[in-house]
Amino acid sequence: MNDLWSECIRGLEPYTPGEQPAIPHLIKLNTNENPYPPSPMALAAIRQAANEDLRLYPDPEGRELKQVVADMHGLSPGHVFVGNGSDEILAHTFHALLKHRRPVLFPDISYSFYPVYCGLYGIEYSAVPLDADLQVHIEDYLRPNGGVVLPNPNAPTGSAVGRGELKRLLEGTDGSVVVVDEAYVDFGGESVIPLVADFPNLLVVQTLSKSRSLAGLRVGFAVGHPSLIDALTLVKSCFNSYPLDRLALKGAVAALCDQEHFEYTRNQVIASREWLAHELRSLGFHVLPSQANFLFARHASHDASALQKRLRERNILVRHFAKPRIDQFLRISVGTDAQCQSLVNTFRDILSTTRIANAVPNDTDLKKM
Numbered sequence: 001m002n003d004l005w006s007e008c009i010r011g012l013e014p015y016t017p018g019e020q021p022a023i024p025h026l027i028k029l030n031t032n033e034n035p036y037p038p039s040p041m042a043l044a045a046i047r048q049a050a051n052e053d054l055r056l057y058p059d060p061e062g063r064e065l066k067q068v069v070a071d072m073h074g075l076s077p078g079h080v081f082v083g084n085g086s087d088e089i090l091a092h093t094f095h096a097l098l099k100h101r102r103p104v105l106f107p108d109i110s111y112s113f114y115p116v117y118c119g120l121y122g123i124e125y126s127a128v129p130l131d132a133d134l135q136v137h138i139e140d141y142l143r144p145n146g147g148v149v150l151p152n153p154n155a156p157t158g159s160a161v162g163r164g165e166l167k168r169l170l171e172g173t174d175g176s177v178v179v180v181d182e183a184y185v186d187f188g189g190e191s192v193i194p195l196v197a198d199f200p201n202l203l204v205v206q207t208l209s210k211s212r213s214l215a216g217l218r219v220g221f222a223v224g225h226p227s228l229i230d231a232l233t234l235v236k237s238c239f240n241s242y243p244l245d246r247l248a249l250k251g252a253v254a255a256l257c258d259q260e261h262f263e264y265t266r267n268q269v270i271a272s273r274e275w276l277a278h279e280l281r282s283l284g285f286h287v288l289p290s291q292a293n294f295l296f297a298r299h300a301s302h303d304a305s306a307l308q309k310r311l312r313e314r315n316i317l318v319r320h321f322a323k324p325r326i327d328q329f330l331r332i333s334v335g336t337d338a339q340c341q342s343l344v345n346t347f348r349d350i351l352s353t354t355r356i357a358n359a360v361p362n363d364t365d366l367k368k369m
C-alpha cells in the first residue's frame with residue numbers, strides 16, 4: 001500500500017501528543033492543559049460569533065487579533081503573525097526561516113516537535129546537550145548555525161533562562177534567526193518580546209493554549225521584525241488562506257483582553273505548582289525548579305514508567321518520555337488544588353505499598369552517563 005505514498009513522506013517520524021482518553025473522572029495531568037476554564041468573555045465572544053456570518057470566510061490576515069497583540073506589546077501589527085496554534089507557526093518558521101547550509105540548533109531535551117519539523121522539511125539540526133542538571137547554557141549556542149530554537153521555559157524540564165542571557169545569545173548571533181518558543185512564559189518566565197525592537201533576527205512564539213486555557217481553540221502568535229513576519233505570511237499564504245476561523249479569531253481577541261481572568265488563573269497555577277513541588281519533595285522526589293505549568297520530577301527509588309502505570313490504574317494521567325537521560329522522570333501538569341492533592345495522596349499510597357522492584361540509577365550514576 002505504501003507504494004501509493006509520496007516518496008518524501010515514507011521515512012517521516014510523527015510527533016506523538018499526550019493521550020486524550022474518554023475516561024470519566026480522569027485527573028488529566030499529561031498534556032499541560034490549564035485546569036481552569038477560559039475567560040467567560042472569550043466563551044461569550046465565541047457564542048456570539050456562532051451566527052449566520054459563518055457562511056462567510058474569516059479575515060485571512062486576522063487583523064483585529066494582530067492589532068490586539070501589537071497593542072499589548074507596543075508594536076505594530078506588521079510585527080505580528082497569527083496561526084492555528086503555535087505548532088503551526090513553528091512549522092512555518094522551520095520551513096520559512098530555518099533551512100540553511102548550517103544545522104539549526106536546539107537542546108537535546110526539548111519540545112519533541114522540533115526534530116519532527118526538521119524531518120518534514122528536510123532541515124539539518126544539531127541537538128545541543130543540556131548540562132547534567134538539565135539546564136540550558138547560552139555559550140553552547142554561540143557557534144556558527146543555521147538558526148537557534150529555544151523553548152523558554154524549556155519543555156519538558158520547566159527551567160527558564162533570563163532575558164539577559166537571551167540578549168547575550170542575540171548579540172553573539174547576527175547571521176541567523178533565533179526563535180524563542182514562549183509557550184509557558186506566563187507562568188513565571190521573562191518574555192523577550194521587549195527585545196524584538198532591537199534584534200531583527202529574533203522571533204518570539206506564544207500560544208493561547210496554556211496560560212489562556214484555550215488549547216481547544218487552536219490559536220498562537222509570533223512577534224518579530226516585519227521581514228520575519230513577511231516570510232511566515234508568504235509560507236502561510238501558499239498553504240492555507242484561513243488558518244484561523246471566525247470563532248477562534250473572536251475568542252482569542254476576547255481572551256487576550258481579559259487581563260483579570262488571566263492574572264487570577266495563572267497566579268493560581270503558580271501557587272499550586274509551588275505547593276505540589278514541596279509535597280513531591282517530601283515524598284522523595286527530586287523536582288527540577290519550574291517556571292512553567294508543569295513539574296519534571298524523578299523519584300529516588302521508584303521507576304518512573306512503573307509509577308506512571310500505577311497512577312493510570314487510578315485514573316491519573318502524567319507524561320513519561322522513554323528517552324535517554326529523562327526516562328526516570330515524570331512530567332506532571334499542575335492541576336487544580338484538589339487534583340494536586342489527589343495526586344499527592346495517590347503517590348503516598350503507591351509509594352507505601354510498592355516494593356522497590358527496579359533498581360534505579362542514583363544521582364552519581366546519572367551524572368556519569
Ligand SMILES: *Cc1c(COP(=O)(O)O)cnc(C)c1O
Binds near residue numbers: 208209
Ligand atoms: C504546548 C506547546 C506548544 C504548542 O502549543 P499549541 O497548542 O500548538 O499552540 C509549542 N511549544 C511548546 C514547547 C509547547 O509545550
